[in-house]
Amino acid sequence: MAATSHAEPNLSIGGSEVHGFVGAIGNTPLIRLAKLSDETGCNILAKAEFMSPGGSIKDRAALFLVKDAEAKGLLQPGGTVVEGTAGNTGIGLAHVCRSKGYKCVIYMPDTQSQEKIDLLRMLGADVRPVPAVAFDNPQNYNHQAKRHAESLDNAVWTNQFDNTANREAHIKTTGPEIWRQTNGKIDAFTCATGTGGTLAGTVRYLKEISEGRVKGYLADPPGSVLYKLVETGKIEREGTGSITEGIGQGRVTSNLAPDLELLDGAVHIPDVESIKMVYRLLDEEGLYVGASSALNVVAAVEVAKRLGKGSTVVTMLCDGAYR
Numbered sequence: 001m002a003a004t005s006h007a008e009p010n011l012s013i014g015g016s017e018v019h020g021f022v023g024a025i026g027n028t029p030l031i032r033l034a035k036l037s038d039e040t041g042c043n044i045l046a047k048a049e050f051m052s053p054g055g056s057i058k059d060r061a062a063l064f065l066v067k068d069a070e071a072k073g074l075l076q077p078g079g080t081v082v083e084g085t086a087g088n089t090g091i092g093l094a095h096v097c098r099s100k101g102y103k104c105v106i107y108m109p110d111t112q113s114q115e116k117i118d119l120l121r122m123l124g125a126d127v128r129p130v131p132a133v134a135f136d137n138p139q140n141y142n143h144q145a146k147r148h149a150e151s152l153d154n155a156v157w158t159n160q161f162d163n164t165a166n167r168e169a170h171i172k173t174t175g176p177e178i179w180r181q182t183n184g185k186i187d188a189f190t191c192a193t194g195t196g197g198t199l200a201g202t203v204r205y206l207k208e209i210s211e212g213r214v215k216g217y218l219a220d221p222p223g224s225v226l227y228k229l230v231e232t233g234k235i236e237r238e239g240t241g242s243i244t245e246g247i248g249q250g251r252v253t254s255n256l257a258p259d260l261e262l263l264d265g266a267v268h269i270p271d272v273e274s275i276k277m278v279y280r281l282l283d284e285e286g287l288y289v290g291a292s293s294a295l296n297v298v299a300a301v302e303v304a305k306r307l308g309k310g311s312t313v314v315t316m317l318c319d320g321a322y323r
């Protein structure tokens with residue numbers, strides 16, 4: 001099993017063929033949401049990450065986390081990738097590992113659905129459901145993942161929350177794609193954060209290329225501490241909890257930290273708005289996307305209203321509603 005047997009992907013190739021699963025990651029369409037754009041007198045644009053080969057935005061991070069481990073010499077052919085994840089990152093990693101000939105071990109809380117476990121196992125991952133305990137408990141799934149990687153030879157804990165290779169994926173791919181797809185005619189970018197990689201990396205790139213002109217806004221669900229942090233500087237939860245998956249945070253991750261001060265503001269989106277938007281996107285656009293994508297679109301509309309008529313706001317459609 002040679003880990004280097006596949007050609008290195010060039011995510012910005014722009015040509016007619018790509019190399020394997022990893023080459024198909026990125027370069028997703030940027031969809032203009034017609035009804036919402038007409039209604040606001042703005043351009044509301046959303047990147048179709050549900051069209052990524054592993055079905056979500058996290059394929060980008062998974063690829064960069066694995067490439068980072070390869071570049072640092074932490075992962076040799078036949079090696080093992082270990083991550084603690086309950087969601088899309090695990091699916092992205094399972095695909096990337098399988099396509100590159102690595103083993104993949106996923107630790108997750110045992111509260112997760114059987115469907116998710118079955119999918120990961122079908123993709124070849126060794127799935128280890130463990131008791132769902134708080135982060136400060138050494139038996140938390142993330143700590144178990146770290147210890148397991150440390151106990152093996154030729155293995156890496158990819159550590160999506162604090163490994164900035166995740167954020168790098170969006171500096172190198174998502175940001176440049178958005179800039180190219182809008183011909184630089186973009187006024188703001190907004191999205192929610194789980195690890196923070198997407199928001200931080202994309203805003204960092206867009207700020208740099210536009211010399212600070214493009215604005216960046218955090219979109220935050222109830223139960224997260226980040227909305228208050230961006231708006232008031234205090235770490236304090238806003239709301240109690242959310243039905244959205246993969247987003248909302250109780251701390252500032254290493255992926256978000258370097259770019260937090262770049263943000264121009266934050267929007268707090270109640271679940272009821274996100275749920276209504278899931279159905280609006282289906283009714284009006286025929287798009288069947290998950291709740292975090294819907295929340296992002298609600299935020300994009302709010303930001304467009306703040307910036308005024310004629311503005312162009314970009315956000316992410318992170319995964320499909322099937323997830």
Ligand SMILES: Cc1ncc(COP(=O)(O)O)c(C=O)c1O
Nearest residue numbers: 193194195196197198246292318
């Ligand atoms: C559905 C979904 N939306 C959004 C995100 C957040 O992306 P990021 O981790 O880059 O902040 C995730 C992350 O797992 C996700 O699964």
